Amino acid sequence: MNYYQSATKRKSTRQFKDKEVSASVISEIKEYFGKCKRLVPDINVEMSVLDMKSAPVLTGCAGYEDYLIEAPQYILITSEKSEYYLENAGFIGEDLILKLTDMGIATCWVTISDEAKMKERLRIASDMVPAGFIAIGYEDSVKSIKRLDIVNQSNVTLKKRSSYEAPKLFIDDAIIAEDMGIKGEPSTLDHYTDLYQALVAACCSPSFLNRQPYRFIINDGLFMLVEFKDDETDENDAHLNLGILMLNFYGVLSERSGVYGKWSLDVPESEKAKVTVPEGGKIVAGIKI
Numbered sequence: 101m102n103y104y105q106s107a108t109k110r111k112s113t114r115q116f117k118d119k120e121v122s123a124s125v126i127s128e129i130k131e132y133f134g135k136c137k138r139l140v141p142d143i144n145v146e147m148s149v150l151d152m153k154s155a156p157v158l159t160g161c162a163g164y165e166d167y168l169i170e171a172p173q174y175i176l177i178t179s180e181k182s183e184y185y186l187e188n189a190g191f192i193g194e195d196l197i198l199k200l201t202d203m204g205i206a207t208c209w210v211t212i213s214d215e216a217k218m219k220e221r222l223r224i225a226s227d228m229v230p231a232g233f234i235a236i237g238y239e240d241s242v243k244s245i246k247r248l249d250i251v252n253q254s255n256v257t258l259k260k261r262s263s264y265e266a267p268k269l270f271i272d273d274a275i276i277a278e279d280m281g282i283k284g285e286p287s288t289l290d291h292y293t294d295l296y297q298a299l300v301a302a303c304c305s306p307s308f309l310n311r312q313p314y315r316f317i318i319n320d321g322l323f324m325l326v327e328f329k330d331d332e333t334d335e336n337d338a339h340l341n342l343g344i345l346m347l348n349f350y351g352v353l354s355e356r357s358g359v360y361g362k363w364s365l366d367v368p369e370s371e372k373a374k375v376t377v378p379e380g381g382k383i384v385a386g387i388k389i
């Protein structure tokens with residue numbers, strides 16, 4: 101799979117054909133799950149595929165305003181509930197989504213609005229919780245497109261992508277501070293293809309209601325992810341958003357050279373002290389670039 105191509109091609113689908121994804125695709129994705137990227141490898145995670153018959157059971161547990169997108173199948177990621185389990189589930193789920201995109205399968209993240217209810221209804225083992233939920237299938241482009249009212253989080257320019265619904269952050273707006281000379285001279289990025297493509301992928305990441313409540317700071321070779329609290333996004337989805345973004349950035353950054361390290365979810369205070377974070381922002385992760 102080419103991460104950059106998948107990350108820029110991916111979009112959320114909300115209208116699916118009445119046709120199940122074949123058993124061979126499901127078995128390939130299950131195999132991929134066994135070896136896909138993990139943010140916190142020690143956390144125990146499992147993946148299962150639910151079919152449409154599960155949808156009525158999930159009423160009131162999943163979807164924007166509890167409206168569950170009708171899809172022929174859903175991927176459920178269950179996880180042990182330890183620190184960063186949602187960032188990890190977002191990271192894994194997004195890796196599955198990019199793989200499915202590469203395989204021509206349409207997807208959409210679905211919010212788990214009531215974790216406890218979903219756990220009970222699906223009889224999930226006591227030591228695990230539902231962490232990530234994704235609708236999968238084949239896009240039905242004939243049915244009318246359900247549009248989302250996407251509200252831009254702050255005063256930034258969003259890039260319209262042709263034939264896509266969701267406008268995305270411009271790289272220049274996404275980077276709030278950096279010491280590489282990019283903001284004054286964006287063509288600087290021409291010399292850093294890995295970084296440039298990783299930034300594009302990060303800006304194309306799916307996020308809850310497309311709010312994209314994060315920005316970046318680059319300082320002294322450290323790329324830092326800054327989270328901003330967003331009134332529309334609940335805590336669990338905010339954690340998933342971060343994991344999803346980290347996968348898009350890391351998948352693309354590391355795919356060609358493999359020389360890059362991993363994300364750290366514990367940026368040293370000494371590194372944080374070197375930069376000024378705008379009000380309301382919090383550095384939540386960093387990766388050496």
Ligand SMILES: Cc1cc2nc3c(=O)[nH]c(=O)nc-3n(C[C@H](O)[C@H](O)[C@H](O)COP(=O)(O)O)c2cc1C
Nearest residue numbers: 111112163164209210211266306307308309310340
């Ligand atoms: C954590 C999370 C939860 C989401 N939940 C839903 C959902 O319940 N229903 C829905 O239609 N879309 C959902 N989405 C999809 C977003 O609305 C979508 O990613 C965003 O609008 C950007 O569009 P794009 O994915 O086409 O780039 C969710 C996305 C994320 C990351």
